[in-house]
Amino acid sequence: MKISKNIETLLNEQYHMEMSSGLQYMAMASYFLTQELNGFANFFVAQAQEEYFHAQKHFEYIHTVDGRISPLAINQARAEFESPLHVFELSLEYECEVSKSICRLTQTAMQEQDYATHTFLQWFIKEQIEEESLFQLMVRKLKLIGKDPAALFFMDDELSKRKFVKSGDEA
Numbered sequence: 001m002k003i004s005k006n007i008e009t010l011l012n013e014q015y016h017m018e019m020s021s022g023l024q025y026m027a028m029a030s031y032f033l034t035q036e037l038n039g040f041a042n043f044f045v046a047q048a049q050e051e052y053f054h055a056q057k058h059f060e061y062i063h064t065v066d067g068r069i070s071p072l073a074i075n076q077a078r079a080e081f082e083s084p085l086h087v088f089e090l091s092l093e094y095e096c097e098v099s100k101s102i103c104r105l106t107q108t109a110m111q112e113q114d115y116a117t118h119t120f121l122q123w124f125i126k127e128q129i130e131e132e133s134l135f136q137l138m139v140r141k142l143k144l145i146g147k148d149p150a151a152l153f154f155m156d157d158e159l160s161k162r163k164f165v166k167s168g169d170e171a
């Protein structure tokens, strides 16, 4: 099976978007380490690993359907943040952009009657529902915490337990 040039370009953009997400989440992990919030940093390192795994899935699929990776610009990661809440609000916004991009790609696959790519993308649609819901929950928790340092350090301890599991599921 061979994909169209148009789908190949869009899949390439998606691959780069996942790589950019990984770099962005590493920049956030780095910010948290400077704030002595190592659990939050661990959460974002695991999140970055998940994004690189998503990129790898695109890489493998593109080659399975006889396409190839064409190097594109990686978005410059943001490095300055006002607070943990600010980081999670930006992450949520970013995940919503990724979801929209995957939906646009799915729509194009449907228009081109590319059922293989359409099927491949179903996993990502499901994944984005989880990603958005996770970041939404974190934003709500941080709003509840407000300026309570004890609650923030409790959450930091919780987040230190997150591990990336290669299946895409999380421990």
Ligand SMILES: [Fe+2]
Pocket (backbone or CB within 6 Å): 018, 021, 050, 051, 054, 098
């Ligand atoms: Fe992703």
Ligand SMILES: [Fe+2]
Pocket (backbone or CB within 6 Å): 021, 051, 095, 098, 131
């Ligand atoms: Fe994501």
